[in-house]
Amino acid sequence: MFKEIIHRYESKIASTVIGMLGDCPEAQDVGQETFIRFYKNLSLFRGDSSVGTYLTRIAMNLSLNELKRRKRGNRNVSIDEPEIMNQAVEYSNSSNQSELQEIVWQAIQQLPLKYRSPLVLRMIDGYSTEETAQILNLALGTVLSRLSRAKNKLFEVLEPYKELL
Amino acid sequence: MIDQKIKFLLYESYDRHLSSAEQRRLKEALKTNAELQDLHQRLEKLNGRFAEHQIDSFGSWFAERVMNKIQSLPPKELVYESFLNNLLPLFRRVALVSTFVFILILGFNISTSSKPNVASAFGLDRMSIDELADPYNYLTLE
Numbered sequence: 358m359f360k361e362i363i364h365r366y367e368s369k370i371a372s373t374v375i376g377m378l379g380d381c382p383e384a385q386d387v388g389q390e391t392f393i394r395f396y397k398n399l400s401l402f403r404g405d406s407s408v409g410t411y412l413t414r415i416a417m418n419l420s421l422n423e424l425k426r427r428k429r430g431n432r433n434v435s436i437d438e439p440e441i442m443n444q445a446v447e448y449s450n451s452s453n454q455s456e457l458q459e460i461v462w463q464a465i466q467q468l469p470l471k472y473r474s475p476l477v478l479r480m481i482d483g484y485s486t487e488e489t490a491q492i493l494n495l496a497l498g499t500v501l502s503r504l505s506r507a508k509n510k511l512f513e514v515l516e517p518y519k520e521l522l
Numbered sequence: 523m524i525d526q527k528i529k530f531l532l533y534e535s536y537d538r539h540l541s542s543a544e545q546r547r548l549k550e551a552l553k554t555n556a557e558l559q560d561l562h563q564r565l566e567k568l569n570g571r572f573a574e575h576q577i578d579s580f581g582s583w584f585a586e587r588v589m590n591k592i593q594s595l596p597p598k599e600l601v602y603e604s605f606l607n608n609l610l611p612l613f614r615r616v617a618l619v620s621t622f623v624f625i626l627i628l629g630f631n632i633s634t635s636s637k638p639n640v641a642s643a644f645g646l647d648r649m650s651i652d653e654l655a656d657p658y659n660y661l662t663l664e
Contacts, residue, residue, distance in 0.1 A: 359589070359592070360585050360586075363584070363585040363588050367578075367584055367585065368578050368579060370580075371577045371578065372576070374580075375577050376577070384580070385580045389580075389584075389588050389591060392592075393595075396592050397595075401610075458571060458575050462575075479537065480569070480572045481572055481577075486538055501534055501537055504537050505530045505533035505537075508533045508565070509529070509533065511568070512561075519564070
C-alpha cells in the first residue's frame with residue numbers, strides 16, 4: 358500500500374528535491390527521508406491538503422535543511438543570500454540541447470533560496486501560485502513578488518547565453 | 523529600455539490573472555517595445571525548457587529502498603513518534619485557553635500589586651521563594 362504511494366509521488370518529489378539541490382547523491386537521501394517522515398507521521402495527516410502537497414512540503418523543508426547544513430560547513434549564510442551568484446556556468450560551443458538544459462539547471466542552483474523555492478514549485482513542479490504559497494506558508498503577494506524576482510535573477514545569470522536559450 | 527513595472531507585470535502575467543486594465547497596458551507595451559518583446563520570447567522559451575525537462579525518478583528501485591529502510595526502523599522509534607504525534611494534538615487543544623488564562627493571571631497580579639514588576643506579575647511578591655519551593659516546611663516552621 359505505502360509502496361504504491363511512493364511510486365505515485367516519486368516523480369513529483371524528485372523534481373522538487375533535485376530542483377532544489379541539483380542532481381547529487383544527497384538528493385536521493387532527502388527523497389528517501391521525505392517518504393520515511395511521511396510514514397512516521399501518517400497519524401498527523403488530516404487530509405487538509407492532498408498527499409502530494411503534504412509530501413512536497415516535507416521535501417521542501419528537508420531540502421532547505423540540507424542546503425543550510427551544506428552552507429553551515431563553510432560559513433553562516435542567511436536564506437536571502439545568493440548561494441554562488443554569478444559563478445560561471447560551464448558551456449562549450451558544441452553544446453547540445455541537454456547541455457543547454459543543464460545550463461538552466463545550474464542557473465537555478467545559483468538563485469538565492471528564497472527565490473529558488475517558489476520557482477522550483479511553480480515552474481518545475483507545476484503547482485499553481487496559490488498552492489506554492491500554501492506549501493511555502495507564505496502570502497500570495499510574497500510568492501508573486503519572489504517569482505518575478507526569481508525570473509529576473511535567472512535571466513541575469515543566463516545573460517551570457519541569451520542567444521542560445 | 524524596459525520600464526521595471528511593465529517588466530514585472532510581464533513576469534506576473536504567468537503567475538496570476540491580470541486585470542483588464544493591466545492586460546491592456548501590457549499589450550500596448552509589447553506592441554511598441556522591442557526589448558520587452560524579446561524578454562517575452564525568452565520567457566516563453568524558458569517555460570518551454572522547464573516543461574520539456576521532467577524529472578521522473580530518483581533512479582531504479584527507489585521505492586524498494588525506502589520500504590527496506592522503513593522495515594528496518596526500530597519499532598521503539600515508531601512507538602515514540604506515534605506517542606508524540608498523539609500527545610501534541612492534546613496540548614494543541616488546550617494551548618489557546620491556557621495562554622489566555624495565563625495572561626489573565628499575569629494581568630490580575632500586576633494590577634493588584636503595589637509595585638508592578640516581573641516578580642509581582644508571577645505573584646512572587648506575595649510569596650517568598652522558601653514558601654514557593656517548599657510550602658509544607660515553610661508553614662510548619664511558622
